[in-house]
Amino acid sequence: MYLYQGQNLIAFADCFKLDENCKEYLVHMKWLEGYECLRCGNKIYQTRSIFSSVCNKCSYIESVTANTLFHKVKFGIRKAFFICFEMSTTTKSLSANYMAQRCGVTEKTARFFMHKVREYQ
Numbered sequence: 299m300y301l302y303q304g305q306n307l308i309a310f311a312d313c314f315k316l317d318e319n320c321k322e323y324l325v326h327m328k329w330l331e332g333y334e335c336l337r338c339g340n341k342i343y344q345t346r347s348i349f350s351s352v353c354n355k356c357s358y359i360e361s362v363t364a365n366t367l368f369h370k371v372k373f374g375i376r377k378a379f380f381i382c383f384e385m386s387t388t389t390k391s392l393s394a395n396y397m398a399q400r401c402g403v404t405e406k407t408a409r410f411f412m413h414k415v416r417e418y419q
């Protein structure tokens with residue numbers, strides 16, 4: 299499994315240039331090491347599109363972000379990745395206001411997502 303572990307911001311930005319790069323990373327993390335249907339637990343699936351799969355047994359369609367930290371993120375998965383990167387690579391406490399300015403989201407959005415990240419860990 300390819301697990302991103304670097305702390306270099308430039309390398310991170312190069313690796314995740316587009317939302318699609320982030321979703322491709324999630325595909326690797328979520329399905330290529332072993333798929334399991336969220337509804338029935340079946341382990342065989344077909345690819346529905348680049349970023350969604352269909353269970354061979356119950357036909358449940360699952361997006362790559364389903365059941366992840368990035369589920370229903372409306373402000374762009376790339377910005378969410380950058381918030382996670384910032385949160386995981388600093389030893390300082392980060393304010394929602396600071397993160398909002400850094401990633402181009404509202405303070406409310408930053409606060410909500412940062413809370414979600416903290417709850418997820």
Ligand SMILES: [Zn+2]
Pocket residue numbers: 335336337338339340353354355356357358
């Ligand atoms: Zn299923």
